[in-house]
Amino acid sequence: MGELLKVERLQIAFRGDQGETISVEDVSFAIQPGETMAIVGESGCGKSVTSLAIMGLLGASGSIKRGYISFLDTNLTAASEQQLRKMRGSQVSMIFQEPMTSLNPVMPIGRQIEEALRLHLKSSRKEARQSAIDMLRKVGIPRPETIAKAYPHMLSGGMRQRVMIAIALICQPKLLIADEPTTALDVTIQAQIIELMQTLQAENGTAILLVTHDLGVVAAMADHVAVMYAGQIVEAADVYTLFRSPRHPYTQGLMNSIPRLDAISGGRAPAIPGQVPSLHEMPTGCRFHPRCPYAEASCRELQPELMETGDRHRVRCWLTETSEADQIAVHRDTRQKVAL
Amino acid sequence: MNETVSFLDREPAIEHKPLMQIERLSTHYPLRSALFSRRAGSVKAVDDVSLTLYEGETVGLVGESGCGKSTLGRTIIRLEPAHSGRIRFEGDDITHYTPKQLIPARMRMQMIFQDPYGSLNPRMRIGDMLAEPLLVHRLASRKDVRREVDRLLGLVGLPASAGNRYPHEFSGGQRQRIGIARALSFRPKLLVCDEPVSALDVSIQAQILNLLQDLQQELKLTYLFIAHGIGAVKQISTRVAVMYLGKIVELADTEELFRKPRHPYTQLLLNAYPPPDPALRRERARVILHGDVPSPANPPSGCRFHTRCPYAEQRCRIEEPLLTENRHAVACHYPLE
Amino acid sequence: MGAYLVRRLLIAIPVFWGITVLSFLMMNLAPGNPVDMLINPNIPPEMRELRKELLGLNDPIYVQYIKWLGELLKGELGYSFSTYAPVTQLIAERIGPTLLLASSSLAVGLLIAIPLGIVSAVKQNSKLDYLMTGLSFLGTSIPPFFLGLGLIYIVGIELKWLPTGGMTTLGGDGGIGDVAIHLILPVLVLGITIAGKKVRYVRASMLDVLKQDYLRTARAKGLTEWSVTNRHALRNALIPIIAVIGAEIPLLLGGSIIIEQVFQWPGLGQLTMEAILSRDYPTLMGINLVAACVVLLTNLIIDVLYATADPRIEFN
Numbered sequence: 003m004g005e006l007l008k009v010e011r012l013q014i015a016f017r018g019d020q021g022e023t024i025s026v027e028d029v030s031f032a033i034q035p036g037e038t039m040a041i042v043g044e045s046g047c048g049k050s051v052t053s054l055a056i057m058g059l060l061g062a063s064g065s066i067k068r069g070y071i072s073f074l075d076t077n078l079t080a081a082s083e084q085q086l087r088k089m090r091g092s093q094v095s096m097i098f099q100e101p102m103t104s105l106n107p108v109m110p111i112g113r114q115i116e117e118a119l120r121l122h123l124k125s126s127r128k129e130a131r132q133s134a135i136d137m138l139r140k141v142g143i144p145r146p147e148t149i150a151k152a153y154p155h156m157l158s159g160g161m162r163q164r165v166m167i168a169i170a171l172i173c174q175p176k177l178l179i180a181d182e183p184t185t186a187l188d189v190t191i192q193a194q195i196i197e198l199m200q201t202l203q204a205e206n207g208t209a210i211l212l213v214t215h216d217l218g219v220v221a222a223m224a225d226h227v228a229v230m231y232a233g234q235i236v237e238a239a240d241v242y243t244l245f246r247s248p249r250h251p252y253t254q255g256l257m258n259s260i261p262r263l264d265a266i267s268g269g270r271a272p273a274i275p276g277q278v279p280s281l282h283e284m285p286t287g288c289r290f291h292p293r294c295p296y297a298e299a300s301c302r303e304l305q306p307e308l309m310e311t312g313d314r315h316r317v318r319c320w321l322t323e324t325s326e327a328d329q330i331a332v333h334r335d336t337r338q339k340v341a342l
Numbered sequence: 343m344n345e346t347v348s349f350l351d352r353e354p355a356i357e358h359k360p361l362m363q364i365e366r367l368s369t370h371y372p373l374r375s376a377l378f379s380r381r382a383g384s385v386k387a388v389d390d391v392s393l394t395l396y397e398g399e400t401v402g403l404v405g406e407s408g409c410g411k412s413t414l415g416r417t418i419i420r421l422e423p424a425h426s427g428r429i430r431f432e433g434d435d436i437t438h439y440t441p442k443q444l445i446p447a448r449m450r451m452q453m454i455f456q457d458p459y460g461s462l463n464p465r466m467r468i469g470d471m472l473a474e475p476l477l478v479h480r481l482a483s484r485k486d487v488r489r490e491v492d493r494l495l496g497l498v499g500l501p502a503s504a505g506n507r508y509p510h511e512f513s514g515g516q517r518q519r520i521g522i523a524r525a526l527s528f529r530p531k532l533l534v535c536d537e538p539v540s541a542l543d544v545s546i547q548a549q550i551l552n553l554l555q556d557l558q559q560e561l562k563l564t565y566l567f568i569a570h571g572i573g574a575v576k577q578i579s580t581r582v583a584v585m586y587l588g589k590i591v592e593l594a595d596t597e598e599l600f601r602k603p604r605h606p607y608t609q610l611l612l613n614a615y616p617p618p619d620p621a622l623r624r625e626r627a628r629v630i631l632h633g634d635v636p637s638p639a640n641p642p643s644g645c646r647f648h649t650r651c652p653y654a655e656q657r658c659r660i661e662e663p664l665l666t667e668n669r670h671a672v673a674c675h676y677p678l679e
Numbered sequence: 680m681g682a683y684l685v686r687r688l689l690i691a692i693p694v695f696w697g698i699t700v701l702s703f704l705m706m707n708l709a710p711g712n713p714v715d716m717l718i719n720p721n722i723p724p725e726m727r728e729l730r731k732e733l734l735g736l737n738d739p740i741y742v743q744y745i746k747w748l749g750e751l752l753k754g755e756l757g758y759s760f761s762t763y764a765p766v767t768q769l770i771a772e773r774i775g776p777t778l779l780l781a782s783s784s785l786a787v788g789l790l791i792a793i794p795l796g797i798v799s800a801v802k803q804n805s806k807l808d809y810l811m812t813g814l815s816f817l818g819t820s821i822p823p824f825f826l827g828l829g830l831i832y833i834v835g836i837e838l839k840w841l842p843t844g845g846m847t848t849l850g851g852d853g854g855i856g857d858v859a860i861h862l863i864l865p866v867l868v869l870g871i872t873i874a875g876k877k878v879r880y881v882r883a884s885m886l887d888v889l890k891q892d893y894l895r896t897a898r899a900k901g902l903t904e905w906s907v908t909n910r911h912a913l914r915n916a917l918i919p920i921i922a923v924i925g926a927e928i929p930l931l932l933g934g935s936i937i938i939e940q941v942f943q944w945p946g947l948g949q950l951t952m953e954a955i956l957s958r959d960y961p962t963l964m965g966i967n968l969v970a971a972c973v974v975l976l977t978n979l980i981i982d983v984l985y986a987t988a989d990p991r992i993e994f995n
Binding site: 044045158160161188189190191192193194196197215217218219220221222224241242245246255256257259260261262263269270271272273274275277278 | 406407513515516543544545546547548549551552555570572573574576577600610611612613614615616617618619620621622623630631632634635
């Protein structure tokens, strides 16, 4: 089976007061039908911008400068606005981080769900209402007939995120883009939403592009993971490989800095020093080198490419080329022992 | 595992001398529906909570949003009026102090917020902002104030040059450092940290947590650490209290609580955190806590958790369980073994 | 909602009473009195004194006020000092034209302002936006009477397209068509003034809504920009405008006083001017009272509209 979505050497720029800034640089990945691909990274790393680019929702100030996005063998970067609209909400849909503000406050919930059906499948008012109620029931909303007539402010954050999922999945899209779907929710509600997305994915075979900063959510849901730092993918692998043997120093740092529940309290988390660089003052060479404990002279001067290191594991680091990669892995093991 | 070593390392920091004693504290918010209408009732945001903070320890406070953890933090340093109960700080009953009486105590109990940006004056240089309270409260003379500001910046890991810059020039993590520096300028004993790392990037969270731990060692601080991120709470706390709908439902030493949670709510809450390891995904068939938190304006009868509790029995619906008084305290009729 | 309305009306009573006290005081503090204003040198001073005595003008202010309030409670507004006609009758004759003028102007003003504001916001920072902003600035800064006089001169006198004043043609049938033709110029003047201010409100409110997350949700469904703007953004943007309209009503009533003068519109504005010039206290008090009624009532209507338009607001 071919790829559902293929993103190839994508570069995205935004026009602003200080001229043009490149917020995403040389991003390539692919999603197979039905799988879950996660993009992980910190704020400003370009993960949300990448997902908006797939939707064609970069807005007036953003544009794709280079590379292409193909979805079901259609080149989206060359598609007309009308073609993109036809695809949005029917083939690809999206849920967002803020369930509190992502629903129209003055429109009843049922109508917000029906809208896409009426638009894309040309359903009648009655059919659409029935499908909306069925969908609300599917996403676990109690008393769906009543809730369809209710307004968003009457629902809790978790319930609103369920409504967002209902809106996104009503036309049975092939791809669901979930941008920090659980970040604004309480942890108990997070667990409910993750379970719901997984159930619906299994039922409909929807592929999910999960955009998040939360490695816990990634570990719970993803099949493949791409780690982004400062606008670039720095490491990509299947989820087990990535968590078992992360090879990029940034990925390793991220994993080490999560306080683990199975660690001892009162210990210290090995933090990554320094700050995420701003888009206006990107470091030369490897973008992570000012924070990297292993940086060498070459890292300061030359930008590494994302290189295949075997078994679909790609890493953007000079050190993985040499035997030092293994040293890093060893180093990490010892550090873990120290932490214990 | 040689866990005892690292655990004991921290023991000497805890002198078992109470710094703050909270006795049967309640904080209510009136629910006023409209002009000329009578009081519609009240939300018991904090309901009959007792807790003692010992010098040098960190008590983590966890629970879902709306459980009253932030209100408790704000009430104990008298940012919210207490409805009933007593707050003793360093032996003095400060519950009903007038604002003027409160000043010296207030300086010794400070708060750190989730978003320090909201509390920083955008038009004031960091140095001037830190200097102001020092001069107003005569904590430093005009001659020494520069040096004191530099010392504070140094304490939180910022260069002295940061004093000449404005808040917007700093990243989130640095602003949180500034927020901490400001709290420290009063030379406090107690710091109430209200979600100090939740708004920060993962890689920065660890920096701030480590900083808080260093400062605690160095300055003999006591923390009430309020957070929904359980990993951070686990790392920094000596004891952890779990709140649900205005009540503490479980309170124990951190290791003990995480290893053997006794309240069903604690167990389900801990279970809800996905472990950062895909290998545990299937192995850990997670029991999911269903439903939303009920409205605190109209809490369920009996045990407040009974509506979501998988083990609830008839008794739980009627009779409210009390928090036991042992070292591992739990408020449940049928605690887990 | 019924209970809400009753409560609001009950709150209105003390407000209402306060308005009568204030306006009574202010009138009496103004220099001159109705008798002195009759500048007829042939009336001897003794007659004036007698007249003052008869009209009760020599009583202390509070006695005058209590007498007036007593009449009001009986449903009487008294008699005009200058024409001796009952004030209720005077107002009844004039209120219709004023309400007609004010409501048509408001409608026209909004019909201009809302589309222009939306276009301006959607095409933010375009030439079109700058043009709209410029026009709205012009609309607010030209004094209405000046605009009125200008229009009378050009459209009425030079081009002779429209009548220059009055509500009906002398000797005409006074039918709807006739009134409508007379209405065009004054409504245009007031409407442009209102629109000038409102365009900026609509634009600002729309710009605010256009940034909201739920519009991104709407776009992600595949809706066209037209649907996103008109189905999702517009209603949200208009809710705050409702409140602004409420604040506009008193200004509108005040503004029509001048416009009614300029266009000789036989409304309350003209009556007010006449009453002020002759210090006709009972008529002025009557007009104040009616104006207060209209303002309080429209504010209530606005609040109800506001709560109906925004499901997040409940009647309480």
